[in-house]
Amino acid sequence: MQTIRGFRDILPEQISIWQKVEKEVTTLFEAFGFKEIRIPILEKNRLFARSIGEVTDIVEKEMYTFEDRKGDKLTLRPEATAPIVRSYIQHKMYASDPVRKLYMIGPMFRRERPQKGRYRQFYQIDAEIFGVESAYADSELIFLLNELFKRLGLTGLSAHINSLGCPECRPSFQNALLDFIESKKDRLCENCLRRMDKNPLRILDCKIPDCKKALANAPATIDYLCHDCSNHFDTVKTTLEKQGLDFIVDKSLVRGLDYYTRTAWEIQTTTLGAQSAVAGGGRYDGLVQELGGPQTPAIGFAIGFDRLVEVMEQIDKIPEEPTLDLFIICLGDTAMEKGYHWSCELNQAGIRTEMDFRGKSMKALMKRADKLNAQHVLIAGENELIKNAVVLRNMNTKKQVSLALETLVPELIKICKNNIEEIHSD
């Protein structure tokens, strides 16, 4: 038996890095005024088909869609934005306060062929802002991403930004693009030609060198922006510049979900092979209305959690394993029983304590204490119990002291807590 293709276990040995990221995310996002939202993993298929777009790759061939016993078409969420928008509308969040800043962390599902940095169940860290049309919301999110990556010690990332315009400026751009493509038709690959009527915007994203060459001078959305979109994009850029954030205006950045408008961006890395996008986001001013809510501007991003972890592992940002404060060695049945109670009391007091109940030899237990990186070892054998005392060994200094039984637990708590403080002050 094993996990199904593209699915995987995240094992205890790997979890510390995930927890570290989760901690940073919650403190940082909460500081920026975001509130966590938890949404279902299953939604009606219609939700994704309508929001992401019927002719996108995600909807056409990557979704886990099936019928339940009643015959309803259900889909494992391939992304978070659509369900969060659904929730925003369903609970009429716009009525009590249209401005909402929401975030979530959780698994998404896409049935693609797995490869480096791409899994069928993968995790996203997602943030959305509803009800703010201002370009400051756009720069705030990019700033937030940058700050998170900075706190996690990541370098070598670059922000690529573009503006995709709005329903106002789209038509003139699309006409210009189609005219241009028509003139280069013989130099484009099959895929590009297929996209011509499906979704011409996507042609700009083709990675085949010949196509890239042919499309080098293709019209770009940012050259056809209407007055408002142009001002919006300018504000985003100047704000980021004033904050000292580096970014690259990338005319060819076109995101694969149909709901995006205006600002779109990706945070890219060069260290994950073909998977360059660690995070991506954009504005989607039409989506809330499209899904049945009131006209509401909105913007959001998603971070590829798995990819983020892989980048961190590559630059060795793995947090150290926590040490064990105390390992209790008990020799003999009476000592074992006492040790069990000490151990529980110490755990209650927040001291990381472990003991081994298998009745192993002294040497084996010392080895285990060493393996667990124990700071102290408490040795309780028949000899000590006769004297109503036990031995405490400091594993770093190798010094051993005798401790009286009556005050043992409080004394141990004191010693271990002092030791923890020393470690932290170093």
Add this chain to the structure above:
RNA sequence: GUGGGUGUAGCUCAGCUGGCAGAGCACUAGGUUGUGGUCCUGGGUGUCGCGGGUUCGAACCCCGUCACUCACCCCA
């Protein structure tokens, strides 16, 4: 969906022209009564991914299949 690479011990991998299944690490037990990391000695570990075929004989050659992996595509 398409193509390339790889499947041998818990992990990393050797295994020659087809001839008894291997190493290091890890694990475990000892090295005079009850003291870790280093060192020494011993110990266990296998559906050689799976199923066929060729052969006296297959981890090795052939066919199929599955899994992993990388790339295309797409995206986080």
